[in-house]
């Protein structure tokens with residue numbers, strides 16, 4: 001299906017002849033602007049299945065390209081290159097290299113879900129954006145985003161202890177993102193907490209931060225949740241062929257490089 005959205009045409013694919021006469025008619029300049037055909041040879045036929053295997057991407061197959069998601073999108077209103085409808089199209093036809101050209105803006109989805117409410121086919125485009133950002137990270141096309149690192153820290157702590165301890169989560173998040181613990185806004189927040197909260201509560205918070213309390217009898221639940229998480233991650237790795245790709249990458253290492261690495 002052709003796409004006639006001018007901003008989707010890459011500038012390098014627009015060709016203009018400065019001096020051109022066709023059948024005696026001067027069509028130089030603007031009148032001789034042509035769109036160069038694209039030739040795509042590196043389709044990923046499994047791309048839709050890979051996105052559908054990640055949380056949020058399950059209903060991508062329902063899309064009928066009406067564009068309501070993009071029309072209602074908060075981010076598209078300020079950046080026309082942010083185009084959920086177009087990315088869903090690329091995923092469904094397997095144009096991975098074209099999708100990768102926008103890899104640095106797909107994460108910008110703010111999860112407002114306006115697209116989800118506008119979608120007539122219950123595709124849940126917000127979920128598809130999340131799944132696509134996750135896919136980019138799992139495939140190594142983009143580094144882990146701060147929100148992904150926060151989710152990992154949060155989930156690991158909850159699974160381990162059955163409790164949420166904000167101080168530990170903030171410390172763990174800062175460590176993962178390479179941020180210093182002493183930050184002006186954090187110091188200011190701590191000062192205000194000390195000024196406003198009862199002493200007993202502050203002592204409890206301090207102890208919780210040091211002693212790392214756990215929900216009693218949590219070990220059974222922890223093991224069951226961890227088993228479920230491992231199972232889901234294994235399914236995702238299989239759907240995205242991650243282990244297979246690692247093996248291919250290893251085999252592609254030249255003998256000289258391999259010897260140097262050993």
Ligand code: SF4
Pocket residue numbers: 069072073074075076084108109110111112113114115116125126129
């Ligand atoms: S959830 Fe994301 S894709 Fe959907 S409208 Fe909001 S910013 Fe756009």
Ligand code: SF4
Pocket residue numbers: 062063064065066067068069070084085088118119120121122123124125
């Ligand atoms: S609104 Fe739904 S059906 Fe329409 S293009 Fe977006 S995802 Fe597809």
